[in-house]
Amino acid sequence: MAIELKNVTKQVGAETHVYETNLSFDKGGFNVLLGTTLSGKTTLLRLMAGLERPSTGEVWFDGKDVTGVPVQRRGVSMVYQQFINYPNFTVFDNIASPLRVAGESKGRIRQRVEKISKLLKLTPLLERLPSELSGGQQQRTALARALVKNAPLVLLDEPLANLDYKLREELRDELPRLFMDTGATVVYATSEPLEALMLGGYTATLHQGRVTQYGPTPMIYRKPNNLLSARVFSAPPINTATIQKEGSTFRLTDSATWPAPAALRQLKNGPYTIGIRPHHISVESHGAGAVSINGIVQIAEISGSESIIHFHIEDNSWISECRGIHPYKVGESARLYLDVSRCFYFNPDGELIAHPGAADG
């Protein structure tokens, strides 16, 4: 079902949880709400579900105003971060519960439940109680219950956040496939940018109750419309610094300057902000066009095959993520190379001027 939020806000007491929001999700799409905690993701999900009424604005499903419709009649399934299951029902009864409420025949129920449990690998556990299951199995049961209802709208609120790292990876792979076949519209809230990238579809970046950008996920990643969106959609955090434009060069420090790309040469001289992702700063130069900088290393973390180097340059705390093992000591000085062809340029208000690829001259 196609969902539209029109001028929706939500105030609780003196606090505004959601500022004026206009969002439109196509039928059958996979949509990600990406933002840190308290950015409004959960509130938006609850507004879509009908668990909360918007303070102003309307919620429309398939061209009909459903703002006043209670949640039981909206045709919605929801999966939560805490594995919510009926503690006294077996896995089978848990999955069957929405079908029983809808009054389906026993035969149909059995058929549907068995099909879904096969999909989610729950078949050997059907007679167990939730307390006898592991975290991953409990969450799978909750997912199965959401799927079996075949609701046209499925809402997931950080469903993998309480799971082990590895389990998260496995379920993350399965999720888009699971919902694709049902044709349901999925809205998935998360605070991990990597999850958004892996799930694909469309992403809306949220910051403190406002949607800063919405569009196809790879596009949001590669072309954030402003500094806030860029910050939300990066882990490790994107490196930013103020640079000066002087004539036809940009200057970061006295020794780190580079020629302005053709598309930006007409800009006024003055301060701008660059954003550069950690994996575009490296200990090894990638060739001509690399700008070298000297940083004071705060800490170097080694992970398997890569090094994550936290360092200071001018007043900025930056992070470099590069291949190879580089065990710098605290306080050591390091020479690092920026790939400036991958920089984002923002004006002093934080609006995007140029993203990598568009700025090439």
Place this chain on the structure above:
Amino acid sequence: MNKTANSKAWLFVIPMVVLVAFNALIPLMTVVNYSVQETFGDNVFFWEGMKWFEQVLRSDRFHESFLRQFAFTGMILLIEIPLGILVALSMPRKGPWVSVCLVLMALPLLIPWNVVGAMWNIFALPDTGLLGRMINGLGIQYNFTQGPVAAWATTVVMDVWHWTSLVVLLAYAGLCSIPEAYYQAAKIDGASAWAVFRHIQLPKMKRVLTIAILLRFMDSFMIYTEPFVLTGGGPGNTTTFLSIDLVKIALGQFDLGPAAAMSLIYFLIVLLVCWIFYTLMMRGEAK
């Protein structure tokens, strides 16, 4: 969570409203009616306004019962709350003895109140009661039907025996909700048992204790059955607490006006204290 309007829900509520109206609201209104009028029977009423209220508030008898009541409630709270906490602290939180302790604690609460009064009456009789005989045997002059100190002491002990379990159970529930990690951290920090109590257990029990204090205050302030069965309000009027006095005036002397006025004053005092507690509790939670 904002609930959406549901008119069918009102149908469920109406029978309850009728019942409550019949059992509580209408009698309450009757009392208010009596408190501002004078009657000599035969349903003839004379408007008196605030006369009864003034009379009650100025009467020495009311002041005395009121003070007696406050003293009693004060003593009860001072004994039962710390004692309840102490017992809860010593109860095991894991293992086979947990259920045994919980059952033992629950037993006094299950006994009907007039039976409690009767039990202690017999138990404390100076010549034939087990306790009475024992105390007199130790050389202490003890007779709760004649000595005011003995009467007070017996009433207080009876109430402590009857109601401390409630505080124990509530405090125990509060203690059980403290995660193990806090105790482990305290062990690592080298904290003494007193420090653990003061900095971890007591703060975490705050909400539960507020409820316990509120409940005990209300119940002991309105106490009627047990002291009435035990001492009848005597010797003289030394254990005549507010509700006992009220009943004496209303039913004994049939002074409905003053009795009604006293009821209302009584009711308002309890309401005021509850409101204070509620506000404090809500303010504590809002922080």
Place this chain on the structure above:
Amino acid sequence: MAEIKLRQVRHSYSRDHRKEEDWALKELNAVWQDGTAYALLGPSGCGKTTLLNIISGLITPTEGRVLFDDRDVTDTPTGERHIAQVFQFPVVYDTMTVYDNLAFPLRNRGMDSARVSARVGEISRMLDLESMLSQKAYGLTADGKQKISLGRGLVREDVNIIMFDEPLTVIDPHLKWQLRSKLKELHQRVGVTMIYVTHDQTEALTFADQVVVIYEGTVVQVGTPVELFEQPQHTFVGHFIGSPGMNLLPCSAADGATLFSGIPVQTTNAHKLKTNGRRMELGIRPEFIRFDNSGFDVEIVKVDDLGRYQLVETRRAENTIKMILAEGTPIPAENPRIAFDPKHTWLYADGWAVS
């Protein structure tokens, strides 16, 4: 300072422990060097928290002895072991200020107030808590409270080992970065032995000098993050570390040659094979597979652009093979062929690397 020795330590939570499954921690012998940062890495329920609590003294092991610097501490209570522990959920004394929280362990041990003040000042500076010393601990954010928990451990001068039980669980993802690197920085500055329990391989690999991988109560491998990444001794290590983990492909081995799906594959250790196990597998990490026309053909199922790298899922016969390629690497449109790096291809028999 303390070197930790565990001798034949085993632990079971149930009274009657006759079956193998009853043992939460199976027999463990280990020596852990003083001053090193260790990570205990494994999935939920693998026994890592049990091991941590045995070292800190919150649990007495069913069998075995624990020694600190050759001193048997198995029966020594926690408060006397000179250890500190940071728990999953921040444990702070709500009614006290930040200053009093940090001073608490020192005051309990009778330190005079001048020294307490100096110590608390030093530690709060290290943890960026100086500006909040007079605030009530109750009002701090989750990461602030965890810092207080950590501070209470650091502030004591007699602490030899600091233990962390999944400390970043309740921290916001974007603050996890900061707190993690702060922990590493602290370790380099203070030099105390640190043991960090986690199920998150990124946390383990970035924090630790040595990682102890635990699976179903057994230590499967101990090594530096690089060793675990490049030379996994057990398929579990290969699978658990790395995102995504190692590709494990069924294969057959005979006379020093290994065959996967009919294709001969070179490995680092096939020549050491003496007898075949019941289950023979080939392990290769996605990072070490390239598109190469001299390799074997596969079918490309999916390509995910994850910013920093591309994740390519391929199939051959019934096997899924995942590859990680750098940003911008071209993907062949027709007849894709891949090759494994022989230096990073391993042969496993029944889960263990052939050696």
